Amino acid sequence: MSTERRRGHVAGLPTWDRCAVMGVVNVTPDSFSDGGRWFDTTAAVKHGLHLVTEGADLVDVGGESTRPGASRVDETEELKRVIPVVRGLASEGVTVSVDTMRASVAEQALAAGAALVNDVSGGLADPAMISAVAAAGAPFVVMHWRGFLEGGNVRGTYADVVSEVVDELRARVDAVLAGGVSPDRIVVDPGLGFSKDSEHDLALLAHLDRLGGLGRPLLVAASRKRFLGHVLAGPEGAPPPARERDAATAAVSALAAHQGAWAVRVHEVRATADAVRVARAVEGAQ
Template sequence: MRATPVQGLPEWDRCAVMGVVNVTPDSFSDGGRWFDTSTAVKHGLDLVAEGADLVDVGGESTRPGATRVDEHEELRRVLPVVRGLTSEGVVVSVDTMRASVAERAVEAGAVLVNDVSGGLADPAMVPAVAAAGVPFVVMHWRGFSEDMNARAVYGDVVAEVVAELGARMDAVVDGGIAPERIVVDPGLGFAKHAEHDLELLAHLSDLRALGRPLLVAASRKRFLGHVLAGDGGAPPPARERDAATAAVSAIAAHQGAWAVRVHEVRATRDAVRVARAVEGAL
C-alpha cells in the first residue's frame, strides 16, 4: 500500500524514516545527549548517514508529566540546529507547539511543522503554517503533558481518535492549510495507555481512511516497554526498545504509513525496506 505523497516534501518509494533529534535535557528517551548544538547537528547528520530521510528537531519534551519551557529557551535550543542541518542539505521538520518557533524554524530552513497538539496549544499556529505554505502534522491530542494520562479514557479508542482527528483536520483546513499538505498522527502514548496504542496500531487502516498520509511515532514508547516486560515484569529502559520499535515500523510500513518517527534509524531503515520488498512480491 503506497502512501499518498505530501505536497511540499520529497516523494519516497517506501515508508519514509524520520529521525529524532531531541535538543532537550529531559526527553524520556535520550534527554541531555544532544543538548549541545554542535552535538545535536552531528547526531542529525549521523541519522541521515544511517538512512533517515528527514530529521525532526525538537526543543521541548512532551513526555508524560513534563513541564513546558519558555519560548526564548525553545528558540535558543532549536534554531541553531535547524540552521546547521539545513545548511548540509538535510530535510528538516520542526517539532513544536509554538507558532513563533515554527515560523522562525521555517525561516531557518525547516520544511515541515510537526505539532503534537495539532494546532490546539497555540491559536496562532494554524494561521502561521498556512502563511508559510509548509506541510503540517496534525496529531491526536487531548491536552498538555502534565495531565494527559488522566485524559486516557475511551469507549472505542479507534473510533474516537479517528473522529477527533477528522474534526481537527477540518479545522486546520478551515484555517487555511491546504489538505494536500496535511499529515495525520494517531498520537501513540499521548493520553493513551498501552492497550490503546496497540489497538490503534492494529487498525491503522481506519486512520488511513481519513485520506491523508499517516505518521506513526512509536519509538521507544511506554507501550513497548509494557509489551516487552510481560506480566509483572519490569519494562526495559527506553534505549533497549529499538528492536521492538523496528517491528512496529515494519507493521506500520506494511499498513501504508507515510513515515515512521524513530530515535535509532538503522534497524527501522531495514524494516521499512523489507516491508516494501514484500509488497513488491505480491
C-alpha cells in the same frame, strides 16, 4: 487500493517509494529516552547528520519534551535550542521537521530552513499556529491530542479508542483546512502514548487502516514508548529501559509500513530503515 497509493505524498516534501524514516533529535535535557545527549548545538547537528547516514529521510528537531509530567519551557529557551540546529542541518541539505507547539518557533524554524511543522497538539496549543503554517505554505503534522501531560496521562478514557481518535483527528483536520492549510500538505498522527494506555496504542496500531480512511498521509511515532516496554516486560517483569526498545520499535515500523504509513518517527534509525525497506520489498513481490 495498493499500499503505495494509500501511503500518499506530501506536497513540499520529497517523494519516497516506501515508508519514510523520520529520525529524532531532541535538543532537550529531559526527553524520556535521550534527554541531554544532544543538548549542545554542535552535538545535535552532528547527531542529525549521523541519523541521515544511518538511513533517515527526514530529521525532526524538537526543543521541548512532551513526555508525561514534563514542564513547558519558555519561548526564548525553545528558540535558543531549536533554531541553530534547524539552520545547521538544513544548510547540509537535510530535510528538517520542527517539532513544536508554538507558532513563533514554527515560523522561525521555517525561515531557518525547516520543511515541515510537526505539532503534537495539532494546532490546539497555540491559536496562531494554523494561520502561521498556512501563511508559510508548509506541510503540517496534525497529531491526536487531548491536552498537556504535565499532570500525567490526562483524559485517557475511551469507549472505542479507534473510532474516537479517528473522529477527533477528522475534526482537527477540518479545523486546519478551514484555517487555510492546503489539503495536500496535511499529515495525521494517532498520538501513540498521548492520553493513551498500552491497550489503546496497540488497538490503534492494529487498525491503522481506519486512520488511513481519513485520506491523509499517516505518521506513526511509536519509538521507545511505554506500551513497547509493557509488551516486552510481559505480565510479571519490569519494562526494559527506553533505549532497549529499539528492536521492538523496528518491528512496529515494519508493521506500520506494511499498512501504508507515510512515515515512522524513530530515535534509532538503522534498524527501522532496514525494516521499512524489507516491507517495501515484500510489497513489490505481491
